[in-house]
Amino acid sequence: MKRRELFGLGGAxxxxxxxxxxPRRAEPGELLAVAVNDGLTVVESGTGRRIVxxxxxxxTADRRRLVSAVAESGVSRVVTRDARxxxxxxxxxxxxxxxxxxxxxxxxxxxxxxxxxxxxxxTTIIVAGPAGERHRLKLPGFxxxxxxxxxxxxLFVLDMLPPEHPDHYRVRVLDLAAGQVxxxxxxxxxxxxxxxxxxxxxxxxxxxxxxxVFDAKRERLFTLYSHQPDHxxxxxxxxxxxxARDGKPEVHAFVHTLNVADAWAVCVDLPSSFGTGAVExxxxxxxxxxVWVADAGKGVLAVIxxxxxxxxxxxxxxxxxxxxxxxVTGSAAYLAAGRQVQVFDVGAKTVRATxxxxxxxxxxxxxxxQVYVGQPDGVHRLDPSTGATTATVSVPGLTAVxxxxx
Numbered sequence: 001m002k003r004r005e006l007f008g009l010g011g012a013x014x015x016x017x018x019x020x021x022x023p024r025r026a027e028p029g030e031l032l033a034v035a036v037n038d039g040l041t042v043v044e045s046g047t048g049r050r051i052v053x054x055x056x057x058x059x060t061a062d063r064r065r066l067v068s069a070v071a072e073s074g075v076s077r078v079v080t081r082d083a084r085x086x087x088x089x090x091x092x093x094x095x096x097x098x099x100x101x102x103x104x105x106x107x108x109x110x111x112x113x114x115x116x117x118x119x120x121x122x123t124t125i126i127v128a129g130p131a132g133e134r135h136r137l138k139l140p141g142f143x144x145x146x147x148x149x150x151x152x153x154x155l156f157v158l159d160m161l162p163p164e165h166p167d168h169y170r171v172r173v174l175d176l177a178a179g180q181v182x183x184x185x186x187x188x189x190x191x192x193x194x195x196x197x198x199x200x201x202x203x204x205x206x207x208x209x210x211x212x213v214f215d216a217k218r219e220r221l222f223t224l225y226s227h228q229p230d231h232x233x234x235x236x237x238x239x240x241x242x243x244a245r246d247g248k249p250e251v252h253a254f255v256h257t258l259n260v261a262d263a264w265a266v267c268v269d270l271p272s273s274f275g276t277g278a279v280e281x282x283x284x285x286x287x288x289x290x291v292w293v294a295d296a297g298k299g300v301l302a303v304i305x306x307x308x309x310x311x312x313x314x315x316x317x318x319x320x321x322x323x324x325x326x327x328v329t330g331s332a333a334y335l336a337a338g339r340q341v342q343v344f345d346v347g348a349k350t351v352r353a354t355x356x357x358x359x360x361x362x363x364x365x366x367x368x369x370q371v372y373v374g375q376p377d378g379v380h381r382l383d384p385s386t387g388a389t390t391a392t393v394s395v396p397g398l399t400a401v402x403x404x405x406x
Contacts, residue, residue, distance in 0.1 A: 026046050026047045027046045027047075028044040028045075028046050028047055028049070029044050029045035029046025029047070029381075029391075030044075030045045030046075030367055030370065030404055030405075031043070031044060031045070031051065031083070031084055031404070031405040032044075032045050032365060032372060032379065032401060032402075032403070032404060032405065033059060033063045033083065033365075033401075033402040033403050033404075033405055034363075034374070034379070034395060034398055034400065034401050034402060035363075035398070035399045035400040035402060036054050036395065036396070036397040036398055036399060037054075037397035037399065038054035038055070038397065039054040039055045039056045039057055039068075040054060040055065040056075040057040040058075040059060040066065040402070041053065041054035041055075041057075042066070042083050042084075042086070042405060043379075043393070043395055044393075045370070045372060045379065045381060045391075045393065046391065046393065047393060048378075048379075048393035048394050048395050051083070051084070051085065051086045052066060052081055052083070052086040055068040055070075056068060056069075056100070057100075058100055058102070058103045058110075059083065059103075059402070060103060060104075060105055060106065060107050061105050061214040061216060062105070062216070062406070063083055063402070063403050063405045063406075064082070064083050064084065064405065064406070065080055065081070065082065065083060065089065065103075065106075065107035066080070066081045066083050067079070067080050067081075067100065067103045067107055067110055068081075068100065069098065069099065069100040069110070069112055071096075071097035071098070074095070074096070074097070075093045075094065075095055075096070076093065076094050076095075076096060076097060076098045076112060076126075077091065077092075077093050078090075078091070078092050078093070078094065078100075078110055078112070078128055079091050080107050080110075080130075083405050084405055089107070090107075090130040092128055092129075092130060092131065092132045092133075093132070094112065094126050094128050094132065094133045095126075095133070095136075096112075096114050096124070096126065097114065098112030098113060098114045098124070098126050099112060099113055099114070099117075100112055101113045101125075101144065101145040101146075102145040102146060102147055102148060102155065103148075104148040104152055105148075105214070105216065108129060108130070108152065109127055109128070109129055109134070109148055109152050110127070110128050110129075111125060111126070111127050111145040111148070111155055112125070112126045112127075112128070113125055113126075113143075113144060113145055114126070115142070119142060119160075119163060119164045119165050119166060120141075120142050120163060120164075121140070121141065121142075121163055121164065122138060122139070122140060122141070123138070123139050123140075123141065123142060123143040123144075124136065124137070124138050124139075125137045125139065125143065125145060125155070125157075125174070127155065127176060134176075135176045135177075135179075137174070137176070137179045139174075139179070139181060141159060141160070141163040142159070142160035142161075142163035142164075142166055143157045143158070143159055143160070143174070143181065144157060144158040144160060144169075145157055145174075146158055146171070147221055147258065147260055148260070149173070149260050149261070149263065150219050150260050150261040153175070153176055153177065154173050154174060154175055154176060154263065155173070155174040155176060156171060156172070156173050156174075156258060156260065156263075157171070157172055157173070157174050157181065158170075158171060158172075159171075159172045159181065161204065167206060168204050168205060168206045169204070169205055169207075170202050170203055170204045170205065171184060171203070171205075171256070171258065171265055172184065172202070173263050183202050184202075184263050184264055184265050185262060185263045185264045186264060187259070187262075187264040187265070187266055203265070203267070205225060205256075207225035207226060210223055210224060210225055211223070211224050211282065211283060211284050212224070212284070213284055213285060213286040213291070215286055215306060218259075218306060218307070219259060219260050219261040220257055220258065220259050220260070220306070221257070221258040221260060222255050222256075222257055222284060222286060222291050222304075222306075223255065223256045223257075223258070224253070224254075224255055224256075224282055224283070224284040224293060225253060225254055225255070225256055226252055226253040226274070226275035226279060226282060251269045251270065251272060252270075252272065252274060252275030252276050253270045253274035253275030253282065253293075253295070254267045254268055254269050254270055255267070255268045255270065255284065255291065255293060255304060257309055266309050268304050268309050268310065268311065269311075270293060270302050270311065271300060271302055271311070271314055273295065273298045273300050274293070274295045274298065274300060274302065275295065276295075276298060277295060277297035277298045278297045278321070280297075280322065280323040280324065281294075281295050281296040281297030281298065281321070281322070281323075281324045281337065282294070282295050282296075282324065283296070283324040283325050283326045283335070283337075284326065285326035285327055285328045285333070286306065286328070287328035287329065287330070287333075287346075288306075288330070289305060289306050289307065290303050290304065290305065290306060290312075290328070290346075291303070291304040291305075291306055292304075292326055292328050292333055293326075294324060294326055294335055295324075296319065296320050296321070296322070296324035296335060296337040296338075297319055297320070297321055297324075298319055299316055299317050299318055299319030299320075300314070300315070300316055300317075301313075301314070301315040301316075301317060301335075301344070301349070302314050302315075303315075303349060313349050315344075315349050315350060317335075317342060317344075317351050318342070318351075318354075320337045320338040320340060320342075321337070321338055322337045322338035322339075322360050322361065323337065323360075323361070323362070324336065324337035324361075325337070325361070325363045325364050325400070325401075326364070327364045327365055327366045327371075327403075328346065328366075329346070329366050329368075330346065331345075331346055331347075332344065332345065332346055332352075332366075332384065333346055333349075334364050334366060334371055335364075336357075336361035336363065336364035336373050336374075337361055338357075338360060338361065339356060339357045339358070339359065339360055339361070340354055340355060340356055340357055340361070341354070341355040341357065341361065341364065341371075341373060341382070341387065342354050343355065343387070353387060355382065355387030357373060357375065357380070358375065359375045359376045360375075360376065361373055361374060361375070362374030362375060362376065362398060362399060362400050362401065363400035363401035363402060364401060365401050365402065365403045365404045366384070366404065367404040367406075369384070370382070370384065370404075371383075371384045371387075372401050372404070373401065374395075374398055374399075374400055374401035375392075375398075376398070377394060377395060377396050377397065377398055378392055378393060378394050378395050378398060379392070379393050379395055379398065379401055380392050381393075
């Protein structure tokens with residue numbers, strides 16, 4: 001009896017193994033930079049597996065390096081990891097409990113700041129490289145690092161005013177070797193000629209709802225601001241008798257363009273309806289020669305030429321509430337907001353399709369062949385032609401899909 005049971009068992013296993021197909025192993029898929037409740041992390045789009053542990057992290061502009069800083073026992077440990085593998089690239093420590101504030105495009109330099117984040121009369125800025133601390137500067141006022149210059153010799157900063165209880169700010173440049181904060185240059189056709197913005201003409205801004213994109217080819221940082229009506233640009237302050245807005249409707253939002261190679265800035269005013277709704281509806285993306293800006297809540301789109309620094313197209317679309325994000329490719333732009341994705345034709349700049357989502361959008365990202373849209377606790381992969389869901393992965397605590405890592 002036992003012998004027959006053993007043979008029967010063996011036969012049953014043999015039949016099962018011969019007659020069924022083993023389950024397919026999920027392919028890792030492309031890598032996505034995503035924000036979760038605990039910070040920034042990288043996940044496989046095919047499995048949801050995390051490549052790096054989530055942390056309060058800054059990514060380089062190409063998202064290939066992730067930099068974090070952890071304060072412990074009187075020092076800050078600065079760690080740089082390869083976003084594609086999670087491998088440690090560099091690790092160093094600096095004195096003090098500095099907060100990570102800016103990272104160079106190649107992650108070769110990082111800036112940390114120490115001081116009350118709500119208001120302060122003095123700021124300590126620490127710049128570190130792979131070998132450790134390079135600069136430690138104690139500056140008067142509330143100075144917040146924003147971005148490194150191309151050569152890494154300067155740091156663009158926000159000079160918060162008044163420093164104890166700031167409600168506006170100006171963009172300035174910190175010479176790291178000299179420890180001196182200076183005005184930006186005036187933009188000019190000759191990049192070799194540097195002319196500082198005159199005293200009294202530095203632009204002071206009141207802004208909110210900022211989002212930024214970096215154009216590595218042009219070495220320009222495009223930052224979207226909404227502001228209060230009394231904001232004045234440098235050109236207004238230099239020419240108050242005419243002003244940039246003579247005969248123009250009130251402007252509520254603009255794109256601040258910072259050239260990190262030549263240290264000049266230009267503001268591009270957006271149409272008057274931008275910035276009059278909820279801040280969460282404002283979003284910006286850049287591809288090739290164009291910077292796309294949308295206010296989803298107001299149903300308006302503006303396209304800026306990245307060289308001319310002027311709005312070259314305006315387009316209305318059906319307004320939608322919710323946090324908005326844009327992603328642009330060579331043929332299509334995808335605006336995710338609320339429970340839908342609106343697809344724009346890049347050439348005509350009109351809506352060619354609207355795709356419904358099961359839940360509120362939490363970011364959008366595109367690669368050459370896929371569209372990824374964040375959803376509560378997960379990411380949906382969509383067919384870029386039809387919007388059909390081709391895969392879904394679980395990402396607990398997901399707050400935003402930030403981009404595809406190449």
